[in-house]
Amino acid sequence: MIDRRKFIKSVSLLAGTLPFVKPLNFSKFAKTNVEKPIVISTWDFGLPANEEAWKVLSSGGRALDAVEAGVKVPEGDPNVNTVGYGGLPDRDGHVTLDACIMDENFRCGSVMFLEGIKHPISVARAVMEKTPHIIFAGDGALQFALQNGFKEENLLTPESEAAWKEWLKTGVYKPWEKKDWDNKDSHDTIGMIAIDSNGNLSGACTTSGLKFKMHGRVGDSPVIGAALYVDNDYGAAVSTGVGEEVIRISGAHTVVELMRNGYSPADACKGAVDRIIKINKDKAKELQVGFLALNKFGEYGSYAIQPEFQYAVYSNKEKNVLKNSISHF
């Protein structure tokens, strides 16, 4: 039986970790000066990705088309070794990709543990648009992609193969290390969210996952509600970092729910990060998770466990801007 006193205590403790704010009024007349269109995405490789997305948004296109076009940039870039082509392989030498996409009507699609396809985000979109399902995995996802005109190719670049062979020399399995989070060059998943000139929100997320992960391991990036969530009436959120911790709290959905309850994007991200820190206690020092959020008014913000998380912004006011997230440590 639930102990009512303990329950109330734990609720107020959790509330204590969240800032007190006056709830926003989400009625359609609440704000007339909504900043739109706007696109934001994780890390510095978000800059060229946003630029591509902006081509769609600035010509009046849909946020959904913008985020797909945007994240395809790092997916196709062999120099980005955490996403798509050129992504670092798992510990058995396989490049396995995870991606998901969500539009303004709660429609969503996802692929996980997909090999041999350079643009998993487009396969995720095809799952959303061409099937009654949401998630396709592994060989089935590849089969579906091939049936829908995608080309199979080798995604392991010589550079990524060399890095994997170097890692094999010691081969100690340590899926997350503090030094990775401290290294500005060690960038991760791209998560991108956008609001278009019609005021509609969409988001996309794509990754090769944690480097040298166990074969078959899938993180948060293809999980709707964890790495990505969009509620067109309130806002959208994406995550990057240790996927297991993000899944545990349904991260992106939590951020959107907090925005729905009146929190600003940055405070909503902090609310989700605070839960991860509370669950992990001292272990949180070793972890990195960052959330990025955009609300219906075109306001955005982020919060991460560790410093060094950056995100890129593109709007009529600001172009090509890289911002540092506020962080717990």
Ligand code: SD4
């Ligand atoms: C994962 N969240 O696979 C992804 C990868 C990532 O920092 O963002 N790593 O868990």
